[in-house]
Amino acid sequence: MATRVALIGAGGHGLSHRRTLQRLSDAGTVEVAGLCDRQPVDPHPDAPLPGVPFYRDHRELLAGERPEIVIVCTPPHTHLAIALDVLAVGADLLLEKPPVMSSFEHDRLAEAVAGSGRLCQVGFQALGSAALAELCAAAPAGPIGVSGAWWRPDSYYDRAPWAGRRAVDGRPVLDGALVNPFAHALMQALVLADEGGPGFRPVRMELERYRTRPIETDDTTFLRLTGNDGRRVTVGVTLASAVFIAGEIRVGDAVLEYPTDRLRLSGQAGFQRVPGRTGLLENLIEHRRDPRTPLLAPLARTGLFTAVAEAIVRAPAPSVIGDGWLAPHPDGGGRVVTGIDEIVREVAETDRLPSETRVPWAGEVHRTVVEPRPASGAVSTGVETARRTSR
Ligand SMILES: NC(=O)c1ccc[n+]([C@@H]2O[C@H](COP(=O)([O-])OP(=O)(O)OC[C@H]3O[C@@H](n4cnc5c(N)ncnc54)[C@H](O)[C@@H]3O)[C@@H](O)[C@H]2O)c1
Structure with a gap:
C-alpha cells in the first residue's frame, strides 16, 4: 500500500x-x-x-x-x-x-x-552512498583529512533571507561553508571517525574561519578536531575558489571523492566509481515496512555533527581575507582567494592549519571544546x- x-x-x-x-x-x-x-x-x-x-x-x-x-x-x-x-x-x-x-x-x-x-x-x-559503506567496511587507519574548493558567486548569498547570516528574527542560523554546503563532507568524516573504531570523542576543536565578502558567516573554513585517542579530523573547505575540488575525504591513504562516489582504497592505483545511493525517503519507507532495514541517517547519528556545527557558528566572527589576496573570478560574480585550492588540500594532507604554515592572510586559531551528544x-x-x- x-x-x-x-x-x-x-x-x-x-x-x-x-x-x-x-x-x-x-x-x-x-x-x-x-x-x-x-x-x-x-x-x-x-x-x-x-x-x-x-x-x-x-x-x-x-x-x-x-x-x-x-x-x-x-x-x-x-x-x-x-x-x-x-x-x-x-x-x-x-x-x-x-x-x-x-x-x-x-x-x-x-x-x-x-x-x-x-x-x-x-x-x-550522502550517508546512503555505497562508496562510503565500502570505505567504512575497509576500516582504514590514520588521520582523516577533508578538502573541497567550490565557487559560489556573490548572488548565492541573496537567494534566501538566512544565507550568510548568523541569526534571523532573533533565532540563530546555521550557515557557513562547512556547516551548510560542505555539511555532507563533515557528516561523512565524523561517521568515518566515530563508527570505524571505538568511537570518536573530540576533546579539542581548533578553528579558523574566513570570509571574502560582506557576510556574517564564513565562506572559507578550516577545522581540526582531536579525539580522546589522539586521532584527528582536519578540514579545509572554501566557496571562493577558481579551481574546483569536488570534495575529498582521506583516511590514511584511502580517499573518497564524496560527491561523485569515486573511491581509492589503500594500495589501489586509481579511483573507482562505486555506484549506488539509497534514497533517504525510500529507506525510511522500507524501514517502516521492515525495521530490520537500518535507517541510514537517524537523528541519533547526527548528534556529533550538530555539536561541531554549533561550536563553529558560535565561534568568533570570521576574519576578512584582505583585497591583496583576492582576484576576480574568471566568470565574474565575485572574487576568489588566490591559490586557495592548494591551501585546502595542504591542510587536509598535513593536519596543519593556515596559521601554522606560511599562508600570508592567516589569522588566529580559535580553540574550544565540543560537547557531543552520545552518537x-x-x-x-x-x-x-x-x-x-x-x-
Ligand atoms: N540535503 C541537501 O543536499 C540540501 C541541499 C540544499 C538545501 N538543503 C536544506 O534544505 C532546507 C531548505 O533550504 P533552501 O535553500 O531550499 O531554503 P529556502 O530559504 O529557499 O526555503 C525553502 C522553502 O521553504 C519555504 N518556507 C520557509 N518557511 C516556511 C514555513 N514556516 N512553512 C512552510 N514553508 C516555509 C520558503 O518559502 C521556501 O520556498 C535547508 O535546511 C537546507 O539546509 C539540503
Whole structure:
C-alpha cells in the first residue's frame, strides 16, 4: 500500500523532494498527501504532482491530510518547531540537514521523537552512498583529512533571507561553508571517525574561519578536531575558489571523492566509481515496512555533527581575507582567494592549519571544546527505532 507523504517547504531545495515524490508516486510507492509553502510554488515540468493539495500553513496541512511521513525542507532555523508539530500528529519525519541549530535543540527533538514513538531521518543523503559503506567496511587507519574548493558567486548569498547570516528574527542560523554546503563532507568524516573504531570523542576543536565578502558567516573554513585517542579530523573547505575540488575525504591513504562516489582504497592505483545511493525517503519507507532495514541517517547519528556545527557558528566572527589576496573570478560574480585550492588540500594532507604554515592572510586559531551528544554508533538501533509504535 502506498505511504502518504507530505512536503513542507516545497520551494527552493524542496524541488528535489518534489521530483522524488513524483517518481515514487508514479511507481505507486507513495501517495502525495499535500505540499506546503509560505510562498506560492509553481508546478515543475519534472514534478507536476497534479491534484495534490497545497497549503500555506503547515499546521493546516497536518490536520487536514494526516500524512504518515512528512518531509521538512524549510530554512534550518525553522526546523525544530515544525518537526515537533509533525511528531505531535503522529507522523514520521524526513528532516533536512542541518537538522537543528544546537545540541540543546538536538536533545529536545530526540526526546520528542522517543516520546512519540515516531522516526526521524535526517537529510544527509550522502550517508546512503555505497562508496562510503565500502570505505567504512575497509576500516582504514590514520588521520582523516577533508578538502573541497567550490565557487559560489556573490548572488548565492541573496537567494534566501538566512544565507550568510548568523541569526534571523532573533533565532540563530546555521550557515557557513562547512556547516551548510560542505555539511555532507563533515557528516561523512565524523561517521568515518566515530563508527570505524571505538568511537570518536573530540576533546579539542581548533578553528579558523574566513570570509571574502560582506557576510556574517564564513565562506572559507578550516577545522581540526582531536579525539580522546589522539586521532584527528582536519578540514579545509572554501566557496571562493577558481579551481574546483569536488570534495575529498582521506583516511590514511584511502580517499573518497564524496560527491561523485569515486573511491581509492589503500594500495589501489586509481579511483573507482562505486555506484549506488539509497534514497533517504525510500529507506525510511522500507524501514517502516521492515525495521530490520537500518535507517541510514537517524537523528541519533547526527548528534556529533550538530555539536561541531554549533561550536563553529558560535565561534568568533570570521576574519576578512584582505583585497591583496583576492582576484576576480574568471566568470565574474565575485572574487576568489588566490591559490586557495592548494591551501585546502595542504591542510587536509598535513593536519596543519593556515596559521601554522606560511599562508600570508592567516589569522588566529580559535580553540574550544565540543560537547557531543552520545552518537548511536550503530546506524539503526537508536531509541527512535526501538520505541516506534505501529500505526
Ligand atoms: N540535503 C541537501 O543536499 C540540501 C541541499 C540544499 C538545501 N538543503 C536544506 O534544505 C532546507 C531548505 O533550504 P533552501 O535553500 O531550499 O531554503 P529556502 O530559504 O529557499 O526555503 C525553502 C522553502 O521553504 C519555504 N518556507 C520557509 N518557511 C516556511 C514555513 N514556516 N512553512 C512552510 N514553508 C516555509 C520558503 O518559502 C521556501 O520556498 C535547508 O535546511 C537546507 O539546509 C539540503
